[in-house]
Amino acid sequence: MICFxxxxxVLAALVCAGLLxxxxxxxxxxxxxxxxxxxxxxxxxxDFSQGKNQDAITHAKKSIDxxxxxxxxxxxxxxxxxxxxDYRSAEKSLQEAVRLNPYLTDARNTLGAVYxxxxxxxxxxxxxxxxxxxxxxxxxxxxxxxxxxxxxxxKHISEAEASFRRAVQANASYAKGYYGLGQALLLSxxxxxxxxxxxxxxxxxxxxxxxxKAKEALGQTRGAAKG
Numbered sequence: 564m565i566c567f568x569x570x571x572x573v574l575a576a577l578v579c580a581g582l583l584x585x586x587x588x589x590x591x592x593x594x595x596x597x598x599x600x601x602x603x604x605x606x607x608x609x610d611f612s613q614g615k616n617q618d619a620i621t622h623a624k625k626s627i628d629x630x631x632x633x634x635x636x637x638x639x640x641x642x643x644x645x646x647x648x649d650y651r652s653a654e655k656s657l658q659e660a661v662r663l664n665p666y667l668t669d670a671r672n673t674l675g676a677v678y679x680x681x682x683x684x685x686x687x688x689x690x691x692x693x694x695x696x697x698x699x700x701x702x703x704x705x706x707x708x709x710x711x712x713x714x715x716x717x718k719h720i721s722e723a724e725a726s727f728r729r730a731v732q733a734n735a736s737y738a739k740g741y742y743g744l745g746q747a748l749l750l751s752x753x754x755x756x757x758x759x760x761x762x763x764x765x766x767x768x769x770x771x772x773x774x775x776k777a778k779e780a781l782g783q784t785r786g787a788a789k790g
Contacts, residue, residue, distance in 0.1 A: 582786035599627035604636050611643055619643050630684045634664035642673055645680075653677050668700045679713055687713055704734040711743045715750070742777055749780070752789065 610619035616696035623640040641656035656687040657674040660667055675690030689709040695703060707747065711726030730740035745760035761777035769773055 569672045589617065594743075596629045600626045600636075603629070604633070604639070607636075607639065607643075611639075615771065616643060616647055618632045632663055634667050634670065638667055638673065639672035643672065645673060645677060649681075650677050650681050653679075667698065668694050668697045668706075672706050675706075675709060679709070679716075681786060684713055701720065702734075704730040704737045704740055707733065707735070708739050708743055711747070715743065715747060719749050720747055724751065736767055737750075738771055739773055742773040744775065745780065 588600050599631075607619045607622035607626065610616070610622060610770075615665045620640065620643055623636055623643065627640070637656050638660035643661060644653035644656060654677050656726050657677060660670040661674060664670070671690050671694045675687045675694070678684070678690060680686035688710065691706050691713070694700065694706040695710075697785065700706070707726050707730035709721045711730065713724060714720075714723035724744065726762045727740055727744035727747055731737055731744060732764070734740065741760045741763045745757045745764065748760060749757035757782060761781050764771075764773045764777040
């Protein structure tokens with residue numbers, strides 16, 4: 564599973580919207596439009612957090628109409644499209660976000676996820692590697708997980724293992740990273756190490772999709788060992 568922001572992250576963005584680029588860019592024609600664009604963006608975030616995806620798209624587009632140079636709104640719109648599996652629209656919005664702000668690492672990471680979803684692995688890898696150049700990015704583990712998943716898909720097991728190890732080194736509580744590491748270890752024949760990582764996934768985030776997969780992997784692996 565590719566990693567991109569969850570709904571909880573969107574809710575968090577509402578709390579600290581002023582720190583995440585909700586303010587309009589200098590290109591906005593007047594203060595009234597700036598406030599309106601910001602309000603529409605916040606409304607779009609709220610819509611998305613409540614599962615009102617089409618309303619989120621409508622309000623984000625209206626915000627962009629008023630403030631077309633706000634890279635954060637383009638990135639948000641791309642994220643919504645990605646959740647809806649509208650990869651063409653997601654790519655277009657995210658590319659515009661990165662064009663407007665090449666240092667918007669979240670947008671680059673999500674764009675890499677779109678490239679993965681559409682089978683363009685080299686382009687995805689390029690985006691992930693570019694993300695990792697940003698030493699100020701607060702969640703490198705998410706990028707490393709995506710990179711490791713890509714490497715795992717391409718059967719580059721040792722490279723994937725290294726990426727997942729870097730992910731959990733960056734964030735020792737990152738359940739997805741341990742799940743990816745468990746997969747890489749299992750594929751490399753190190754069953755006992757893999758099981759320990761799957762168990763850690765369950766301990767860290769027992770209700771997550773990764774925990775369910777880890778339980779399944781544990782059952783299959785232990786069953787195979789008994790057989």
